[in-house]
Amino acid sequence: MSFERPTLKEIIERLDGDTQSRLSVPQMRRSNAKVFDRVLAGAAHSLYGYIEYLNRQQFFDTAESDYLDRWASIYGLTRKKATKASGEVIFRFSADLVNIPEGTILQSDDGIQYKTTGPTASNGSTSVEALNEGISGNQLEDDVLTLVSPISGVYSEVTIIKLGGGSEAEADESLRARLLSRVRETPHGGTESDYVQWALEVPGVTRAWAFPKEEGEGTVTVRFVCDGMDEIIPDKAMLDKVFEHIDKLRPVTAHLYVSAPKVRPVNITIAGLLPDDAEVREAVRQELKDLFAREGVPGQRIYLSHIRAAISAALGEEDHSVVFPTADPVPETNNELPTLGEISWQ
Known part of the structure; x- marks a missing residue:
């Protein structure tokens, strides 16, 4: 059985019980012993909190801040620093x-x-x-x-x-995702996953994809986006940065192409939202935005069933119908990235 951290109330009750068991007479309602029990309970509760915090730092998927930086450094990764435009x-x-x-x-x-x-x-x-x-x-x-x-x-x-080309310092979640990817997919000196990880090492890059042989034998095309910027489609400065970084790491025999994907907005029409109010609509919008950020890949479909599931996962949503799209949205080329378009309500 896993250890469960006691609440402050439970610690106070334990200390009150221990104290009473050692006294020959019942404690008075305003006994000093009760005051001491609560002081000790507060200190113990803080120690439990610190132990719980340290326990989270032992694992890649829960480590934070400096501890996450330490884990990443063991695998040769560093947090991407903020850059100037x-x-x-x-x-x-x-x-x-x-x-x-x-x-x-x-x-x-x-x-x-x-x-x-x-x-x-x-x-x-x-x-x-x-x-x-x-x-x-x-x-x-x-x-x-x-x-x-x-x-x-x-x-x-x-x-x-x-x-x-300006970007913010890398957040914990982004560094953690890169670290988990590095642990799960060991570098092999130029595989498809290597190109993705190399692109993600560049400050500002949040999602990247590699397409081997798209331009012929011996070629690799890398596409990426910058979700933290006002425009997720990278400009020429970002394209140059990613090319220069990967060019130093790629196998000498590979021909590298770095390009920006084209946005393919997917408009969605929802009918019968229940309850239909501003809070639930915004929750639906955020769930759909997260879905396209997780599953949006240039040239690959977004499953209609996943769109319905994302709407159902919105906080407060009880029922809905998806009027449009009626089938899985599928990009026409590998250069098109499906993104969330306009949401219409009926």
Whole structure:
């Protein structure tokens, strides 16, 4: 039988019973002994909690924080650090070209700041990097940054050519999933699972898939997404990062292709939801979102039965009917990733 941690109330009752068994007369209602019992019970309850915490750290699937990092390091894995967004912008000039000093500060509309990191090219472009790490530094192409301090002969608005690659530090669940995958699937020097694990080592990558021989004999195509970013489809900066990382590890005889999947939204129509209120609808939406994150694979179907099961698993849901889709949604090519589209209610 497994050990069950006693509750605080159970510990107090035990101590009260032990104390009473050693006294010749019943305790008074306001006895000091009862106070001591509760103080000792609180200390014992804390110790039980610490022992329970240490017990969780003994196993891969429950270890946390520093202990999880320690387990991962034994298998050659490290937690992915947060990274800064970087890219290229283009300046405009009122007259002749002005050389923009390195370290010039630019700022987005939402207050995220960047600095220039390279010389100014003849077309006015230069490289930039976010001052802080994280996905907040990623910006869309053709968005505008503004000079924090004006420069003579330079317009204050700067156009983004590309600016991405920023990511948050890896969460425990992501590192734990990589560790379990590493333990269960031993590296073999270039198998399909190796390419997936190599891609997942890059900060910002959350899901990855490998497709051997898609471009012919001796080729491997890797596709991945970045669920932690505003847009899960990776930009060119992320594609380059993953290619460079895998290129250092792959067998020299393999031809590597790294590409972004195309999103194939799957719209769902639900009728007769019971009870039909905002809380249950949101719970259904979250369950469906989790389903597509777990089972969404480029080129592979999402089972209609799993869609129904995910809706049934929503907190508070009692009954429903799926009007659409009427069959398993199946992508047309290996490049299409099924994702949750619009949910309609009837």
